[in-house]
Amino acid sequence: MDGRGPGRWPGRTLGIYTAVASPGAVRASDARMSSEINSIVAESEAMHGVVALIDRAARRDTAVLLVGESGTGKELLARALHRNSPRASGPFVAVNCSAIPDALLESELFGHRRGAFTDACENQRGLLQTANHGTLFLDEIGDMPPALQAKLLRVLQEKEVQPLGASAPVPVDVRVVTATHRDLDALVEQERFRQDLLYRINVVEVWVPPLRDRLEDLAPLTAHFLEKLGARLELPGCTISSEAMAAFGQYAWPGNVRELENVIERALVLGSGIVIKLEDLPDRLTKHAPLTACADGACRLIDVERDHIRRTLQTVGGNKAAAARALDVNRKTLYRKLRQHRLTMS
Numbered sequence: 001m002d003g004r005g006p007g008r009w010p011g012r013t014l015g016i017y018t019a020v021a022s023p024g025a026v027r028a029s030d031a032r033m034s035s036e037i038n039s040i041v042a043e044s045e046a047m048h049g050v051v052a053l054i055d056r057a058a059r060r061d062t063a064v065l066l067v068g069e070s071g072t073g074k075e076l077l078a079r080a081l082h083r084n085s086p087r088a089s090g091p092f093v094a095v096n097c098s099a100i101p102d103a104l105l106e107s108e109l110f111g112h113r114r115g116a117f118t119d120a121c122e123n124q125r126g127l128l129q130t131a132n133h134g135t136l137f138l139d140e141i142g143d144m145p146p147a148l149q150a151k152l153l154r155v156l157q158e159k160e161v162q163p164l165g166a167s168a169p170v171p172v173d174v175r176v177v178t179a180t181h182r183d184l185d186a187l188v189e190q191e192r193f194r195q196d197l198l199y200r201i202n203v204v205e206v207w208v209p210p211l212r213d214r215l216e217d218l219a220p221l222t223a224h225f226l227e228k229l230g231a232r233l234e235l236p237g238c239t240i241s242s243e244a245m246a247a248f249g250q251y252a253w254p255g256n257v258r259e260l261e262n263v264i265e266r267a268l269v270l271g272s273g274i275v276i277k278l279e280d281l282p283d284r285l286t287k288h289a290p291l292t293a294c295a296d297g298a299c300r301l302i303d304v305e306r307d308h309i310r311r312t313l314q315t316v317g318g319n320k321a322a323a324a325r326a327l328d329v330n331r332k333t334l335y336r337k338l339r340q341h342r343l344t345m346s
Helices: 045-058 074-083 102-110 146-158 184-189 195-201 215-232 242-250 256-270 301-315 320-327 331-341
Strands: 064-067 092-096 135-139 175-180 204-207
Touching (some): 074 135, 074 175, 146 195, 184 195, 184 331, 215 256, 301 331
Parallel strands (some): 064 175, 092 135, 135 175
């Protein structure tokens, strides 16, 4: 990454703050907050790479696909991309494709004309038109119905949108940024996602690592949330004990950054003072769940698969053909799994 240490990574481009803190020494005042809203924490090398990629991609209108588990901050990165793009003065419109019923999603995205369907009492601009000259962020794109995928593909190709009931298309100038926690390659194989649309939205793919794989960010994130939540809850100067911070470091964080914020807010609300103690944390943290996300002998299937593929590759010296034979899968499947789990062994 050009030889800079974590503490020297430039924070001006994406409104990044860094806060180096050891367990037991995390205070809200440690977070060197940017003046911009939705600052990005980038203490780990993994997040340095993400930030650098977002920074480069922001300068052009290239399609960006953000891939990562739920709660890793994909919308935050999409906002940063917009904020640092030539479209920054335009609107940023976010929509979660899995949160809107299929029957309503088409009207929400493309708009409709009065009388296009029952209850369409007036013309309505769709979100694509609302985001004109700006950025439309489509979260959970993998959950978009196939029929709408075809319509979205046409928008991306022709730069125009046809509202329901309209006699002619309407030109739009919008950058579409997408995100998913799903394996879109697998959905393509299952014929649940259009391959031509995947090519359109995946010019630049940005993998957002889970929190358990970038624990260097745990302390500065904790500092950030202590300041943010302390201000909102009127608890200035709140901090966390070394025992509680150690429990943070032993937990797998399946809900990622979103879960971290939730845990800190809960502890501040239910705790007896401004110091978060071990007894203020939920039981799942005090049981010291291991970083492989296994607890009480039960592991998530995706983690077991990733670890098994990694061990197999190590056993065969990184030979992918040999690994595919050992795993009893074809090489195409293995390559897809390597992309899915972000395993880069050669």
